[in-house]
Amino acid sequence: MKATTPTLQQSLSSMPQALSGRRVLDLSDEKGVYCTKLFADMGADVIKIEPPGGARERWFPPFWKDEPDEDRSLFFLYMNTNKRGVTLDLFHPSGKELFLRLAKEADLIVDTSLPGTLDHLGLGFETLQTQHPEVVLTSITGFGQTGPHRHYDTSDLVSNAMGGSLHVVGEESDPPVSLAGSQAYVMASTTAAASSMIALLNASSSGRGQHVDISIQESVLAVTSIAGVGKWLDDGIVPKRYGSALFASVPSGAYPCRDGKIYLMINRPLHWKALADWIHEVTGNNEVLDPMFHGPSSIRQPYRELLDLFISELTQGFSVEEFYREGQRRHLSVSPINTAETVSRDAHLAARHFFVKPENAAAEELTYPGAPYQLEKTPWRLQRTAPRLGQHNAEIYCDELGLSLDQLFEYQNMGVV
C-alpha cells in the first residue's frame, strides 16, 4: 500500500480548506464522533471536550500494536482525526462558565446527551442563543428531542433494530444481524453533519442559529428506504432478510467461482442481455435467451431461482479474478467480495492514494482510511492525529481564552479541567 506522496502533500498544504474559520465544540460520545470528524477533516477547528477522566471511547479495543492505552484505541484514533482536545467538567460551576465562554466563539456545538441534559446544566439552547444568536446546537440522540421514547436509552445495535436495518441484513435463516462498525451512529452523524451545515449557512445569511434535532432511529429509517414503507405499501410484501440477493434486483447475489464467490447484480435491460449472451456463449444454454426474461428487473421477479442456476453454471468455470475482469469488460456490474486484507492492498485504491498517513508523519505512523471525497480547491486533509487527553488545555484555555497558567493549575487542582 502506498501512502500519499510527499509532492502531493506539499501541494495539499498550500491549499485552503472549506470549513477553515468555523469552530465546533464537540460534546459528543460515540454517537456523534463521526459527525465532528467530518467537520474536522474539512478544516473546521473542532475542539473535543472530554470529562477530566477521558472519553469512554479511549478504551474501546482493539489498540494500536495491541498495547492498551488511553491514546491507542484504534476507534478513538480513527474517529478523532484533526480535532483538538480539552478536558472540562460541565457539572462544576467553573466548568460551566468556561464552557459558556468557549460557546460564545463557537459556530456549532454538537451534543449527544439525553434530551434535557444541557438544559438541566443551565447550558441549553436558549442560554447559548441568548449569548450568541448565530450559534447552532446539534443534538444527536437515539430517538430525538420529542415523543414518548425520547428518554429511551440506545446503542448502535438498538438504533439499527428500531430503525429497520437489522430486520433486513443477512440470511433469512439467521437471526437479524448488524453491519460492521457502528453504522446507525455513522449515518446519524453524517445526517447531522449535513443538517448542521445547512443551519450554519442559514445562520450566516439570517443571523439566527437553530437547534438541530437528529434522531438516530429516523436517520436509519431514511437510509433503509429501499426496503422501507413505500415499497411495502406498493407491493404488500414486508421486506425481510434475503441472503446475498437484493430483493428488488433480479438477478443479484453472490455466485460461486472456482476459488470463492463473486457478487453480481443486474438492473438495466441492456445488462441482462449482455449477461444472457455470455451465459449462452459459454454454457450453450438457449433457454436463457428467452424474450420473457428481457426487460427491467421486476419482469424477472418470478424467475429468480432459475436464473440463479443459469448464472452459477457460468460462474463456476471462472476464478473470481477472471470473472471480475471479464464481467467488467462486458460492462456487467460484477465485484469481488473483498476482505480487510484485500481491500487494504487494492491497486485501484492505492493508485488513488486513498489510504494515507498524517501530513509530515514519521514512517512508522499509522495509516488511515482517507478522503471520502476529493475536492478540487479545498481538499480533505489529515493534518493532525487524535488529541491526547487534555493535550490542548493550555493552548485553548490560556493562549486563546486568556486564562493565566496559575488559573489553569487551579482549575486542574479543583478537577474542573
Add this chain to the structure above:
Amino acid sequence: MLKDSTQALLGLRVIEFTAGMAGPWIGRFMAHCGAEVIKVESIKRPDVTRLFIPPSDPDGGVQAQASPWFTDWNAGKRFISLDLTHPQATPLAKKLVAQSDIVIENYATGVMEKLGLDEESLQQVKPDLIHFRTNGYGHSGPDRHHIAWGPNIEAISGLAYLSGFRERDCSMTQYAYPDPASALHGLFVILCALEHRRKTGEGQVISLAQVEATISCFGNTLMEQLGNGKPPAKLGNRSLWDSPQGCYPCRGQDRWCAITIANQEQWARLCELLKKPEWAQDPRFQSASMRAEHHDLIDAAIEAWTVSRDVFEVMEILQDTEIAAGVVQTTEDQFQRDPHLAERNYFEEIPHQTKGSVIAPGIPLGLTATPGRTSDAGAAVGRDNAYVLEEIMGLSEEEISQLTKAGAIEDPNLKTTV
C-alpha cells in the same frame, strides 16, 4: 420575492444528471430545504428506478412514475426531457447549467465527457459552479470505468465480508447501504463547497467514489488491518466494548429484541430481571471483557427470559430500568405500531400526480427553525419542460418546437420504451 424563512436553501438552483439513489437522494434533501432542483433525463434512457412494474398492475408494463423509489427519491423536483446524445441538446444543457449553482451527476465514468458536458465545459459556462460527481469507483485510478450498484460496493469495500456472523462469507443489506451513505456524504460535501463559495466566490469540482465513502463509514474496523496487520473480528451482533449484546428471540415468529449492556449498573439490573441476582457479584462477570468470555452462557439466560415474552413488552421492561433495548422492527411495525414515530409525524405523505398521494420516509434533518417541506412526489419525465425551457431559459415557442422536431428536446408524450 418574499423569502420563505422555513426553507434554508431557497434561492439555490441545482441541475441533476442522475439515476438510481446515490445522486437523486442528494437532490431530494436539497429540494426539501427549498432549492430548485431540475432533473434532466431522456425518455429513451430513463432513471433506472422508473423501470418498475407495479405488482398491483403486473400486465401494465413499466409505468415511468409509479415506482415507490422514484416517487420518494425524486420528490420536490422539476423534470425535463432532453436527449443528451443529440448535438443540439448539449448547448441547451449548458445554458441551463449557466443559470444554476450546483450540478449533481452520477453517471458512469466518461459519460458526461462523451456528451460534451465535461468539467471544463461546464466551468466555462458557469465559472463558480459547484460540480459534484459520484460513481462506484471514482473518476481516476485503473478501475475507474468499472460499473457498480450499491450492493457491489458493499462487496468490494469489504463491508459485506466484515459484517454479520463469522460463519457467513458475506452479509448484505436489503437497502444498498452504499447508495444512501454516499448520498449523505455527498450532501455534506456540497454544503461545504457552498461555504467555500460564500467566503471566496469560488466554485469547484468534487468527486466522490462510493467505495471510498463506504470505507470511511467503517474505517475504525479497518484500522485493525491497517495498524496491526490483523483481520478484524467478525462480531455478528456482539461488541468489543459492550457486553452482553445481542438480538434475542421473543414470542412469535421472527421476533427479536436487541439488547445492550453498557455498564456495571445496567448489568446488575439485568441480573435482577433474569432472576440471577448472584451474577451481579459473580467474579466471572465484573467487566464487559470478562462477560464477553462467557457470552454464550449469558445469552442463554437472557434468551430463556425473552423467548416467551412479547417483544414490545421486553423492550418496555428493559427501558423502564434504563437498559438500551429495541424491537427489531419491520417497516410494518414502524408505520403502524411505533407510537413515537407517529407522535413525531415521521412519515411524510406527499401529493402524487396520478396516485393522489404516496407515503415516504421523512427527511431526518431535524432543522427546527427551517423544517422544509416536500411539494410533490417524483413525476413524469419532461413534466416541467414548459417552465424550465420557457421561464428559466427564455426559449421561444418556435425554438422549442424546432428543437423538439429535431429530437434534442423530447416530447413528454413520447411512449417510454425500455
